[in-house]
Every structure is written in structure tokens, then in C-alpha cells.
Amino acid sequence: MTPTVVDDAERERVGSEIAAVSRALYERGWMPGTAGNVSVRLPGGTALITASGRDKGDMTAQDMVVVRADTGEEAAPGPLRASAETTIHSAIYRTTDADAVIHVHSPYATAVACRAGRRTHLDSLRIERFELLKGLGLADPTGTEVPVFPNWPDVPRIAADVAGHLAATPQAPPALLITDHGVTTWGRDLAQARNRLECLESICRLLLMVGPGLPAEAKEGVNP
Numbered sequence: 001m002t003p004t005v006v007d008d009a010e011r012e013r014v015g016s017e018i019a020a021v022s023r024a025l026y027e028r029g030w031m032p033g034t035a036g037n038v039s040v041r042l043p044g045g046t047a048l049i050t051a052s053g054r055d056k057g058d059m060t061a062q063d064m065v066v067v068r069a070d071t072g073e074e075a076a077p078g079p080l081r082a083s084a085e086t087t088i089h090s091a092i093y094r095t096t097d098a099d100a101v102i103h104v105h106s107p108y109a110t111a112v113a114c115r116a117g118r119r120t121h122l123d124s125l126r127i128e129r130f131e132l133l134k135g136l137g138l139a140d141p142t143g144t145e146v147p148v149f150p151n152w153p154d155v156p157r158i159a160a161d162v163a164g165h166l167a168a169t170p171q172a173p174p175a176l177l178i179t180d181h182g183v184t185t186w187g188r189d190l191a192q193a194r195n196r197l198e199c200l201e202s203i204c205r206l207l208l209m210v211g212p213g214l215p216a217e218a219k220e221g222v223n224p
């Protein structure tokens, strides 16, 4: 289906929301330098995404690019280039009902991704027991497997891995890690994607504090 471009007022409204979320995440230190990207699915088969290489703490609605939601191709020629990681957002839009995607380099999730992931194979991070799992919108909040993808230099290859995994894993959580790189979450809107991101970042912080193995040990210890 040929995508239809949304009107300027809607683009301005959504672009301002993306800019505000990006600024807030930048101020938390989760988008250092020009790291991170944010997108929202628009009606008519398109999505609005942050332009590549921009300071994410200093964006306006004009710093966004309209792309095809299913492929990431830029919908119309213009002076700005879409995020270098647009194909990962498209992989999520193709395989889930998400309407917003956030990618950041937040410190705790990125540290866990560095430890948990292998460079050349899909891996996964098993998370159980944390109350904050309920904030991820899981069908079964007692536990989940967050996929950890290799950080291929060719971003479309990461995107292909993501699309393949999500298509094959309907119960996958609305989150993924890329080893040595960062974290991506999604949801029905930016607020939900950001809440999920905050929960996962906090879980990763707890994981690093308690260390590997401790949750299982505690289960069999003094408080069975």
C-alpha cells in the first residue's frame, strides 16, 4: 500500500511530543552525545522519526523525518536524513501493534546488554521475580526473556534479526537489548514506551546490584 503523508498540523503535534520525550531522556543522561532515536507511527502507513546525528536534547518538531512505517524508507525527499537505526523501528512496526518506539543508551540496560549478549549470536536475558516486571505489559509478569541481539555494523542486519525474532515469538516482551549498544522499548504511545523503558532500566540496575545468581539463591534461602 502506498503510504499517505499526514497533514502538517498532525506532524507538528507529534513532532513536538517526540522532541519533548527526547529532551527528557537526554537530560537523564540516556541519550549521550547524539545517541538514541524516537519514533511514532502515523496514520496512513508512515512514521515520524528523529533525524540522524542530532543532539537529542535540543530538538524541535522540525527535526523529524517522515518514513514508511514498514520499510523505513524516507517518504519524501528533504534536507534531513532519518535516524541510522530507522530499520529497527520499522522491524518493530511490521511485527507488532506498537505505535511508538524509543531507543536509548541508558547506562544500566546498556551495561547488562554488554554482559549478557554475545557478539555473533542472538542471546537472551531471563528476568524473574522483580515487581517491576509488571510495568512491562507482559502476558505473564512472573518472568520474561528479553532478547539480546548482536550489534552488527550493518544496521539492516540487526533489523532483520529483530523482525525474525518478533515474528517467531508472539509472547516476546516489548523490549530488546543490543549488545555493546543499548536498549529499545515500544508501546501504544510514547508515554507507555517510556514507562516500559524506565522499568527495564530500573530492573537492569537491580540486576547489576544483586549480581547474577542471587535471585535464585534467595528463593531457596531463608524466605522460601
Ligand SMILES: CSC[C@@H](O)[C@@H](O)C(=O)COP(=O)(O)O
Binding pocket: 032, 033, 034, 035, 036, 037, 050, 051, 052, 053, 054, 082, 083, 084, 085, 103
Ligand atoms: C552517538 S553514537 C550512537 C549512534 O551510533 C546510534 O547508535 C544512535 O543511537 C543514534 O543514531 P541516529 O542516527 O542519530 O538516530
Ligand SMILES: [Zn+2]
Binding pocket: 035, 036, 085, 103, 104, 105, 181, 182
Ligand atoms: Zn543507538
